[in-house]
Amino acid sequence: MTHPVIPADPFTIHVSDGEIADLKARLAQTRLPNEPDGNENWDYGTNLSYMERLLTYWRDDFDWRKQEAWLNTFKQYRATITDEDGADHEIHFIYERSSQPGAIPLIMTHGWPSTFREFLDVVDRLAHPQTYGAEGPAFDVIVPSLIGYGFSSKPAQPIGPAAIAELWHKLMTDVLGYDKYAAQAGDWGSFVTSRLALQHAESLLAIHLTMLPLRPDVKDKPVTEEEAAWIKEMQAWWRQEEGYRSIQSTKPMALAFGLHDSPAGLAGWLADKYYRLGDIDKSHPWEGMEARFPMDTILTQFSIYWFTGTINSANTLYKAGPAENSNRLKRGEKVTVPTAYSEYPMDTLPLTPQSWAERGYNLKRFKIMERGGHFAAMEEPELFADDVRAAFKELLG
Template identity: 40%
Template sequence: MTFSPFRIDVSDEVLDDLRARLLRTRFTGRSDDQPWRAGTDPDYLRQLVSYWIDGFDWRAREAELNTLSHYQARIGGRRIHFLHVPGIRPADAPAPLPLILSHGWPSSFVEMLPLVDRLTNPAQYGGDPADAFDVVVPSLPGFVYSELPDGPLTRAAIAQTLHLLMTDVLGYRRYGAFGGDIGGVVTSWLGTLYTEQVAGIHMIHPPFPASFDSRPLSPAEQAYLDADAAYDQTDGGYSAIMGTRPDTIAASLVDSPAGLAAWMIDKYRDWSDNHGDLESRFDRDTLLTTITLYWASGAIGSSFRQYYDFDHNSPRPDITVPAGFTVSTEPSYANYPREIAERACTDIRHWSEPGRGGHFMPLEEPDLLAGELRQFFTSLRPS
């Protein structure tokens, strides 16, 4: 398989239309006395839309993104977009271990960008140049510039696509994988399906076993599962509609940039480690870069596909490759007990609960996470 360079190039027509729609935005009132309790706060959304119109410079962000090495390949007849950044290492150092970094929802390849320099050029951050990695950052199928496959979008199918990207397209014989959220589940499938080529996997969201039937639940496991179910009662509306009526909500979001922003911002605030202050973790330019990519590519509906196709997923076998975890502090992973991960993984070699960093940890805590990834993956080098 071959690949070719790719540039992000949003037309003036698309940007003019976006601005016109933003200028005509109709805002709702707040449903609760407390901001954010009923979803994205209308007052914050007004401020964000105003900045999107008059403060956000997409062309500057587009130019910045295009300084990176973007490519596209056709895998299974469908286009896959990815970044490929070789590691900078001393001439006498061994070839770096390639790492593929996979994002989740509502995210994009932009989430992984703070990790790229830290992993490919550690000397720039005070690290050992010999610890450099080659880094590959894909857009998952259905996200931004990567197309959906013809069949159901299962996590195993995504893993197959990413494995072909690493091996058949880029020619790597052995690599490591990192991910969070959907990208984390895909990473776990890479470690299950390709044990000869995958040196190890690292995630911020530890996996669940295919079944809890092997032994009775411990008190800690039961408490966590009960708390997670209770949290889902307040948070799960988004996934319920995306998993059952994706076309209904997508019709609204692909037509209204303010609606799209509200749908995505709600999760950036709720799932990150921001203590109620969204912009303590993400500046507006970062938030609007990903939202604008979704808008310009029209990909919000296709990003829902893995929710709608969820029932096509089969139970995942045990993960036998070396596994490492830096556990997110977001509400759904609060007090997650390691023993649940031990039901799914037979070889956990790294477990860290740093107490900071949430669902979007590469953006929230890049220095912390890059250090964790270096520590884990350098331990897997052949002796």
């Protein structure tokens, strides 16, 4: 089912000593802003006391070499894949083959402001469940870095989820040799995975999502009262929280100079989203944040952005995605691939009505999780892995 030899180059992460020293020097020169009274709950954005702790730790205590060594315990590759416009893209990916026969090929796609690191705590749990005392199914786990993110290449012209889906399909079929495969994702990854299911339904066994990105046409079937109330709540939430999206989807370059040049600026911009979207005890300015996202964990994510210089190429996905209009379902269009959806309720968003999920997807499983947030695989790896296994067991028999 797979090629005997992967037609991709083995890849090892290595950041130079000079780059590490440069990061620490920049952190030592950080100028912190004033903070308005009343920002204990991050109402104005990232809390100052949290940032002081985070930046001090990043400068004095964070050991990139230790994290780099851990990242390199995972088998990594880079493959050159050409898109439909003739542009070449270097795709970085983790590839962990299961030790069990009959494993399900599973491509897992992260989103923003995340990296491939988000899934690393569940790779072995999914590939080798017996090691953790869990029953199957088991998976051959593939975790690519999105185009423009981490150790994948930066596109000359940003591309959206539908175009990325085509590259993912080539990765799974042409590079890794799978005829059929499954997919799992959240955030921007859920856009890519939904497009995979629409564009290559014949190859997708099933999909598991933690976000539902497709917007169905409602002309034939008006929204229910429950759906209308949910839409109203969602619109109210976005009015409060969409500032980052508005900037990144219109003028990302205006933001890029600050984030690309200042590690403090980068961390302040990204940390706010982890606070907003994680399952965090928000009764204290930083205790809940650090408990849910330990310093080494979150700073590994931030350091990947910093050392690869990919914050702007990552942010521009917000401009490329809407331009592609890939989240709009045409009249009568629907994902036909069997779909499982798991909603993590501490995502600060109102709970999605099951009927809404059924409008756009061939929904076979709908589950409200007891805990965890937007970064579920990193926040609750055991719970997440158990749910993914249970979902595909139910979908595929």
